[in-house]
Amino acid sequence: MRALEIKLTALPDEQTHSLPENKYGSEIVVRPDTIVYLALSIASTYQSERNTLLSIMGPVCSTIQDWENPKEVQSLILDMISIIDGILLDKLDKQKPLLLQPIWKTIGKSSVLDINCLDIFVWSDFAFTRLFIDASLSKSTYKITRLSRTVIWLIKMLFDFAKNGRFNPKQTIDKLTYNTRNDKAFALGGKSTHQYMVCSELVKPRLTKHIFKNIILGGGQNFLSPERRLDAVILSTSGLFEKERE
Template identity: 55%
Template sequence: MFLGNTKNQKPGLFGLKNSNRDFTQKNAWGKNCFNSSFPASLCSYLHHRNLENIYIKLNSNLRVEHSNIDTTNFYGIDPQSDNLFYAFETQFTPYQQYLIGTLPGVDLVTQARDTGICLQAIEIKLTALPDNTTCDLSEEFYGCEIVVRPDTIVYLACSIAETFRQNPSYIKNLAGENFSGISDWTEPDCVIPYIPQMINVIDSIALSILENQKPFLMQPIWKTEGKSPKLSENCLDVFVWSDLAFTRLFIDLAKLELNAFGRIRSIARHTRTIVWLFRMLYDFSVNSSFSHRRIIDALSYNTKNDKAFAVSGRVTHAYMRSEALRQPRIQKNEIKRIILGGGQNLLSPERRFDAIIYNSPDLFD
């Protein structure tokens, strides 16, 4: 296993020996590639350092709690194994059976090279710490923004549906006949009164499978010194959300609205995500599959579908608060052990005019 740069090394990333990206080529280092391949490498590097990922799980009080998950359990295979293949932006084909239409890709699928079997579907969110809502707070209150794609909700629904593969009607029984009164699912006024019941059903589903929750989303963090682009000395770590814990990011926001106003006032993005997830799981419970594209396109509620929802660092801090968030475990001098063979020279970072001005105080001397 590589431990650092040498003159004879080819550009590469620690641990990513077999993948569908050629890291000797510049096009494998573009922003969209780097944002998933670097986190996969970082996760492998943590394993090399005998460190586990911080695992955010749901407990019986419907609150998140932290434990640890090693990368072997997360990937479904030892990250140092020659049998591991990293398939980026690929379909996790075991989930196709739950969908009508084409299965979207996921950021990373770990596979066994000898059999081709898909081991784990992993959504990846490489996030900056702090974000613009927490950068002016004291360091202990720093948080990361998370922006979620609609396809992530499709994979979330599939992850939960898989647990009920042998008994999909369990979800239908939980829902009962409560939702037969929705005359038009595309009209907010018809749906809004039922959202509290949808939340109750999703919560009941979660409580019934707490022991079966599984790793779902990898969230590596990179920490800077406040607003500046200068990395903190301790700057890298990895959080992993279970599928059930991840639901809290949008369900808890709706519960706050219910507690404050006694009702859901409109279908905001996070509320729409509840409707999407509920409808996907309900259709699965009736038909053993669901049409994700039809649900997402029809139930847009006059809001663009470019993203499912987003939550700021002020929101995520409550879920991620930990010593690893305050002081990540990987130091910046270790990055040269993760990015190998001069790979950093193939990066093509976005040029941000505001960042250039902010970091050029001499312009105003």
């Protein structure tokens, strides 16, 4: 038994709603806690092989004197990515589920559910690293972005685990900010996530909208209270932009 994070996402998102259906994608926003869970999951795989982990990470990570100095760590980001790849490739058969991503599909950008509207995707701990590692490689290495900072966070936590058998996630995330807020780790739009999720279930989710009558029972829909947003109210108020008659 293990805990799994659930991240509900809409399909399509702002980036992909105007594209053909087979190009739709969902935006995913990742919080720092998810990276902590990821580090814990990978660390558990190496629980009895910390020396192996240290031998992989030590040659690069032990050269860093000040992890809070962006100039010192920035030049090593590509090396850090290679380290993560090596750590994962050595244990591919040990990857574990990390995150459940249910999707709900609408007709284009509208607020109307598509007939086939519900499905779910499962990210393993190893697969999840592709989101920020691949995107880091495609971004400029001249500055530390949220994506490359996530690489640094993961490396620092795993290196501390390899040395000490534990790590302090709060200290890592609070101190290694590199002048960027740490309210979120990173976010990727549907154009980026599509390549990892593309399949027949993304184009045509397996559950239809009729399943809701078997999910929400006893008139429970009458207790739903959607968030009140000004943009939604403006959009749904008829005649708001009609010219007044003289």
